[in-house]
Amino acid sequence: xxPRHLSVIVLLSLVMVTGIxxxxxxxxxxxxxxxxxxxxVPVVPLPNREGSLKFGxxxxxxxxxxxxxxxxxQMVTLHGWFRYDLVxxxxxxxxxxxxxxxFKKKFELPYKPLLDAGVMFYxxxxxxxxxxxxxxxxxxxxxxxxxxxxxSPDVRFFMLESSYPSPEQIEWLEAxxxxxxxxxxxxxxxHPLYSSGDRxxxxxxxxxxxxxxxxxxxxxVVLTGHDHFYERVKPQHxxxxxxxxxxxxxxxxxxxxxSGLTAKGFDTDQAFMAAExxxxxxxxxxxxxxxxxxxxxxxxxxxxxx
Amino acid sequence: MSTPQGVVVFLLxxxxxLALGACARHGDPPAPSATSASPAAAATTERVVxxxxxxDAQALAGMNDRLRDYIDLHMKLERSLPDxxxxxxxxxxxxxxxxxxKLVRAAxxxxxxxxxxxxxxxxxIMRLLATIFSGPDGQQLKSSIRDENPVDPxxxxxxxxxxxxxxxxxxxxxxxxxxxxxxLTENLEYRFIGDWLILLDTDAHVIADLIxxxxxx
Numbered sequence: 001x002x003p004r005h006l007s008v009i010v011l012l013s014l015v016m017v018t019g020i021x022x023x024x025x026x027x028x029x030x031x032x033x034x035x036x037x038x039x040x041v042p043v044v045p046l047p048n049r050e051g052s053l054k055f056g057x058x059x060x061x062x063x064x065x066x067x068x069x070x071x072x073x074q075m076v077t078l079h080g081w082f083r084y085d086l087v088x089x090x091x092x093x094x095x096x097x098x099x100x101x102x103f104k105k106k107f108e109l110p111y112k113p114l115l116d117a118g119v120m121f122y123x124x125x126x127x128x129x130x131x132x133x134x135x136x137x138x139x140x141x142x143x144x145x146x147x148x149x150x151x152s153p154d155v156r157f158f159m160l161e162s163s164y165p166s167p168e169q170i171e172w173l174e175a176x177x178x179x180x181x182x183x184x185x186x187x188x189x190x191h192p193l194y195s196s197g198d199r200x201x202x203x204x205x206x207x208x209x210x211x212x213x214x215x216x217x218x219x220x221v222v223l224t225g226h227d228h229f230y231e232r233v234k235p236q237h238x239x240x241x242x243x244x245x246x247x248x249x250x251x252x253x254x255x256x257x258x259s260g261l262t263a264k265g266f267d268t269d270q271a272f273m274a275a276e277x278x279x280x281x282x283x284x285x286x287x288x289x290x291x292x293x294x295x296x297x298x299x300x301x302x303x304x305x306x
Numbered sequence: 307m308s309t310p311q312g313v314v315v316f317l318l319x320x321x322x323x324l325a326l327g328a329c330a331r332h333g334d335p336p337a338p339s340a341t342s343a344s345p346a347a348a349a350t351t352e353r354v355v356x357x358x359x360x361x362d363a364q365a366l367a368g369m370n371d372r373l374r375d376y377i378d379l380h381m382k383l384e385r386s387l388p389d390x391x392x393x394x395x396x397x398x399x400x401x402x403x404x405x406x407x408k409l410v411r412a413a414x415x416x417x418x419x420x421x422x423x424x425x426x427x428x429x430x431i432m433r434l435l436a437t438i439f440s441g442p443d444g445q446q447l448k449s450s451i452r453d454e455n456p457v458d459p460x461x462x463x464x465x466x467x468x469x470x471x472x473x474x475x476x477x478x479x480x481x482x483x484x485x486x487x488x489x490l491t492e493n494l495e496y497r498f499i500g501d502w503l504i505l506l507d508t509d510a511h512v513i514a515d516l517i518x519x520x521x522x523x
Contacts, residue, residue, distance in 0.1 A: 097472060103396035127454060127475040135394040143392035145492070164322040164495055166483040191478060200454075205447060205480040237344050 044274070044285045045296045046071045048082055048248045052278035053152045056119075059090035059190070059225025060126065060209040062106035063249025068248035072110035078274055078287060080113060086151055087111075087119060088159070090225035090244055091126025091190030093139070098130045108138070121276050126190035126225065145169075148176050155277055156182035158219075160189035162206055162221065170209055177217035184277055184301050185219045193239045196259035197227030199251055214239055220301040221282065229255055229267035230286045232295055240299050244286075246271045266294040330478035362430045366488055369427035376422060377491055380507065383409040391506050403511060406467060410510040417467040418484055424506055431503070434486050436522045447480050448521060454478055459500040459518070469512045474499060 048054075056075060061068050067141045078084075094106050105185070115121075115138065123139035124146075125131070134141040141147060146169050150156040156190065158176060161169065177185065191253035192200070193207040203226075214222065225245035247270060255265040270289040275282055286295040358366070383406065390402040423431060439448055455477035462471055477498045487496055494514065495506045503520035504513050 100396035100400050128480060130403075130511070132399050134389075135390055135392060135399050136396065137393035163476050163478045164484070165479075166484045167481075167489075170481065203450065203478070205443065205450060205482060206478075209481045 024127060027294040028079045044078065044082065044287065044293050046082055046276050046283050046285055047278065048276070049278050052276050053155050054082060054084035054276045055151070055274070056084050056087035057090065057223050057242070057244045057273035057275065058087055058247040060092040060228055060249045061089075061100075062092060062094040062128075064095075064102070064106040065248065067250065067270050067289060068106070069110045071247060071272060072114075074287055074289060074291050075111070075272055076113045077291065079117060079119065080294050082274060084119065084274060087114070087121045088157060088188045088223060089121055089123040089139070090188055091124050091162075091247070092128045092134060092225060092245070093123055093126065094130075095128050098133070103136065104303040122157065122159060122188075124189050125161050125163070128242075146172065148180075149299075150182055152277075154182060155186065156180050156183040158185065158187045160210075162189040162191040162224075165206060165209060170213075173210075174213055174217070177213055177219070180217075183280070184221070184282070185217065186221045187214060187219050187250065188222065188223045190224060191304070192224035192226055192233075192241070192243045192245075193222065194233040194236055194261055195224070195227045195231075196231055196261045196265065197229070197251070198242070198254050198256050200227050200260075200262055201256075201259075207259070211237070218302050218304050221299070223273075227251070227254065229265065230271040230273070230294065231262055232256060232264040232286075232297075233261050234263045238302050242273065242284075244271070244273045264295040301304045318366050342455055358430075362433075365424070365426035365430045367500070368424050369422060369431075370488060372424060373488075373490070373494070377494070379413060380410070380493060380509070383413060384509070407510045407512055410507060410512050411467055411469075414467050414512075414514075417514075419466050419516060419518075421466070421475040423503075423517050428517055431487065431517060432520055432522075435483070435503070435520055438482055438486055439522050443482070447482065450480060451477050451521070452500075455498060455500060459502040462499065464502065464513060464516060465501060465506070466513055468513055470497075470504075470506055470513055471499075472511075 029115060058075070061071070075087075094102055096102070111119075111121070120140055121138055123133065123136075123141055125133060131145065133139055134145055135143050145161040145164075146159060148156060148158050158173060160173065187210075191203040191206055193211060194202050213219075219239055222239060222241045224241070225244050225247075227243050228245045228249040228251040229243065230246050231243040233243070235241075246266070250270050251267065253267055255262060255267045257265075266286060266288065271286050273284060273286045275284040279300050280301050282301065283298045284296065285293050289292050386409065387402060387405055390398060394402075420428065438444065454475065457474055462474065464471075479496055479498065483496065490496065493507060493509045495508055497504050497506045498521065500516050501521040502516055504516040506512075507514050
């Protein structure tokens with residue numbers, strides 16, 4: 001290891017231990033590693049605490065192309081050090097044909113090391129996904145288009161089907177949010193309520209319906225895709241919004257820098273997200289196909305209004 | 307997939323919606339105009355587009371009868387197939403889906419446009435859509451549908467009882483549209499392909515019926 005690399009690692013280790021530089025708010029809690037990292041020894045600003053909930057976020061990935069596989073390798077590399085238990089999928093899990101061989105080529109093969117290691121994938125559906133994916137065992141949807149699960153007592157995920165937000169689904173969501181006593185409520189679905197994408201951008205119609213519920217029932221984090229890049233949106237009504245639509249597809253240069261929404265954007269390569277929840281904090285990173293940490297930070301969960 | 311209880315709930319809901327509509331026509335305060343407010347304030351057709359006329363309500367009731375017939379057939383055919391487990395392999399899923407499609411298409415070999423979106427219901431559906439899309443958000447709503455689905459349905463040769471084209475992603479249906487159109491059971495969905503509204507059997511991947519040029523220009 002060359003001295004320059006070592007100094008970067010030491011510096012980051014100090015930052016991770018002290019937490020300095022990662023606690024200064026949602027919009028500014030960002031760092032970036034400019035140094036190249038060895039894929040075998042990922043250096044990412046995650047605490048990696050014992051007992052915390054560790055998970056990945058992946059979206060718009062099921063192309064079966066080389067870039068998807070290369071990003072999957074980075075996910076495997078990270079898992080070697082950061083043992084996340086599950087990955088939530090924000091949709092567009094399979095592009096194009098969805099025959100049995102496509103499930104293999106576009107999902108089972110690239111993520112085989114993770115599946116073999118017992119990592120659970122929980123899917124939501126995007127506009128490219130056939131509805132019967134909900135019966136696919138490895139997507140853990142239990143035959144439902146929308147569902148909820150809590151991988152730890154403190155955290156509950158609400159997995160929605162945003163291409164068809166029927167009144168029944170919205171009523172179900174409200175009832176589930178209301179009934180949940182989890183400190184962390186995280187919504188996962190395909191179409192972003194906030195996005196700087198030139199191609200799609202914010203889905204304002206969906207926002208009209210979902211955002212009031214998220215605000216009222218104390219959702220802290222919303223994970224979406226659809227636009228093919230990574231974007232951390234500036235907090236909206238206290239809620240952290242992420243677009244993670246760069247798991248296989250990519251639209252280079254598609255982030256509109258004038259949108260005023262972007263806290264951090266990355267649209268030059270594929271990327272996935274990893275996160276760790278411990279107590280009131282959620283640490284997160286976004287990692288590119290080349291193994292660079294292109295965004296990181298920590299956010300605090302929303303507190304219930306008295 | 308669907309259950310007999312689900313169909314009963316659906317029919318009760320449809321009947322209740324129509325009954326509520328009838329009540330609203332006899333002295334209740336006028337319903338608010340089109341809105342994109344929260345679901346609590348926009349739960350039924352009438353809350354979004356205002357009271358229906360008796361003729362319109364009857365037209366939609368006729369469409370609901372056709373929907374009920376379709377769901378009866380769907381469920382009968384589904385029962386004839388082996389159950390698809392909720393934790394299935396891709397091979398099981400594919401086999402089930404293809405078999406279901408074959409059964410539906412054979413059972414409805416003579417199906418034609420207007421069998422479900424009846425000639426009486428079609429103009430009502432189109433008026434409901436026109437009301438939504440002429441509202442303050444109308445242009446954005448249309449843009450959001452076309453943005454995701456810039457295809458030509460004529461070139462795709464869409465037909466009633468034909469397979470939904472595998473290459474065409476599902477365009478998002480805005481919640482305001484779903485709050486307005488008659489409710490469906492889980493195995494049927496309204497979808498847009500270009501400017502056409504289709505009724506999609508999501509289990510069979512078959513277009514149960516369609517309305518061409520349903521989006522107002």
